Amino acid sequence: MGHEVTGTTWTVYDSDTLTQAEIYGLVLCDLGKMNPKIVGLSADLAKSTKIGKFGEMFPERFFNVGIAEQNMFGIAAGLAKSGLIPFASTMASFAAMRSCEQVRTDICYQNLNVKIIATHSGISFGAAGTTHHCTEDIAIMRSFANMTVIVPADGIETALAVKACLDINGPVYIRIGRGFEPTFYKDENYGFQIGKGVELVQGTDVTIICTGVTVLQSVEAAKFLRENDGLSVRVINIHTIKPIDKEIIMKAVTETRRIITVEEHNVDGGLGSAVADVIASSGKGCSFIKRGVPDEYAVVGYPEDLYSYYKLDSNGIIETVREVMGKDFEEDDNWEDEV
Amino acid sequence: MPLTELEFKELQEKACKLRHDIIDTTVWAGGAHIGGGMSVLDILVILYFKYLNVDPKNPQWEDRDRVVLSKGHAGVGYAPVLAEKGYYDKELLKEFNHFKSPFGMHLDGNKVPGVDASTGSLGHGLPMALGMALGARVQKKPWFTYCIVGDGELNEGTNWEAAMAASHFKVDNLITFIDRNMQMIDGRVEDIMGIEPLADKWKAFGFIVKEVDGHDYNQLAEAIEYAHTKPGKPVIIIAKTIKGKSIDFMEDQTKWHYGSIDSELAKKAHESVNKMYGKV
Secondary structure, eight states: OOOOOOTTOOTTSOTTTSOHHHHHHHHHHHHHHHOTTEEEEESSOTTTTSTHHHHHHOGGGEEEOOSOHHHHHHHHHHHHHTTOEEEEEEEHHIIIIITHHIIIIIIITTTOOOEEEEESOBTTTGGGOGGGOBSSHHHHHHTSTTOEEEOOSSHHHHHHHHHHGGGSSSOEEEEOOSSOOOOOOSOSOSOOOTTOOEEEEOOSSEEEEEOTTHHHHHHHHHHHHHHHHOOOEEEEEOOEEESOOHHHHHHHHHHHSEEEEEEEEETTTSHHHHHHHHHHHHTOOOEEEEEEEOSSOOOSSOHHHHHHHTTOSHHHHHHHHHHHHTSOSSOOOOOTTOO | OOSOHHHHHHHHHHHHHHHHHHHHHHHHHTSBOHHHHHHHHHHHHHIIIIIOOOOTTOTTOTTOOEEEESSGGGHHHHHHHHHHHTSSOGGGGGGTTSTTOSOOSSOOTTTSTTOOSOOOSTTOHHHHHHHHHHHHHHTTOOOOEEEEEESGGGGSHHHHHHHHHHHHTTOOSEEEEEEEOSBOSSSBHHHHHOOOSHHHHHHHTTOEEEEEETTOHHHHHHHHHHHTTOOSSOEEEEEEOOTTTTOTTTTTOGGGGSBOOOHHHHHHHHHHHHHHTTOO
């Protein structure tokens, strides 16, 4: 399978058979060819995070530090300080939690140009269990000043995010899955921009705000609801959780008055909470339901089973939309307890 | 002897002056980590006034040597050194710890010219210094990275992750010092969480170990010049020091890890420094 790159387009990659991580590995190689300042780091996960491809191509610019994530991010900070652009990759649980302090104190506090590509995020590593899941990373990373947080929907969006993050001279956290997530976008010409939500489906009755793997599921759910329930469902992909696109959210609030959020993350602290922050601060009301992994540690299972179980797939999203359609804009009939 | 008599004398003069500055800064700050500031000072003096290839007028100069004071709480010792070297006006130290001052307990590299890494949380400096050294290697640059860790700090596991990696990657453009003053906050290091046999540990981790008196410029100089020969393995200099060195009522006292001094104690402290340098 030859991978030619014409210009900087990645649609020539066989994105139907390459996983998010594989695309990332190839994209990084291309960027590495163009920019000699890019260096790569792994903590004994070069194979599964696919940054190993970069390592094969540029061995003198790649450091595998072994099973030592805190050291990896400290080294990344030092490399950035010496004028290079480090891409450090490991599983989300280790990036966000094992090396949490290094990310915040070495990288964010010093505002260093380090790009963190976190794989196996959410519950995508299903059978591995909670020790290898991470339903907290969006919450953790968005709490750090200077951090940009991106959750790509598929391999194409991952490629675009990896390329675009170089335009930011500062820390960026990109969280992707384990692999084998289906491709959503047909090509990369939809106008990807860090910080800008993407309106994928127009609608007026209700809005689904989604991110990551739930994007494809949300669009499928919207199609089904239009055909079966006659509902006009808007779907917005918020790939950048921080800085979040307040405008597109408020437009959905005022134009549809019903919002549900879906994410492969704890229902608290991630996309849903970020959207809720925007809505609550705006003074405008709307019906609102957050969907995510509930505040518990996930059961074991293959990701498809887990997404179904936690209602993060199109069936779960359909159910949630129907639920929010049954809610008033202002639920509370008791006027006595309000000033 | 790597140092001439004149060089030695000049370093002594600098150190004496800086010890007075540290006392003053501690007063202006309302309190500081004066014990550790005094123990590490001679390492800073020999680096900044003999060996470092830096340009105070150009703190971001690409090809400068890097310094990572991993025991970042010794900011009260480091800030006067940088002022003396010419990075900024010493007057600014009067604002140490004051509202919106660029100088706080742990120096901020984004606010204080000359500071290469914002340290303070122990165990972070060595991995960062290693990253800088690897960065020099990738870019084929000849500059050195100097890292100074505390001995209590070596309880933190990340130091050992960095040590393992420095040895594995054969990093010899990184020169590490341990400010071995035998003290930490809750007591003596060997009582709280002992690190001996220290030299053996570093040798086992693949380092070449030099043990010196951390207040003897000739011994320090010899160790640094050995490290400059780039022996193909990382070098660590275990510098035996005295916490609170030069202030008689502070020397080797656990309680002076951090302290405030009023004008009376400050006077006594200044006198003690003068006595040490034969300036009574």
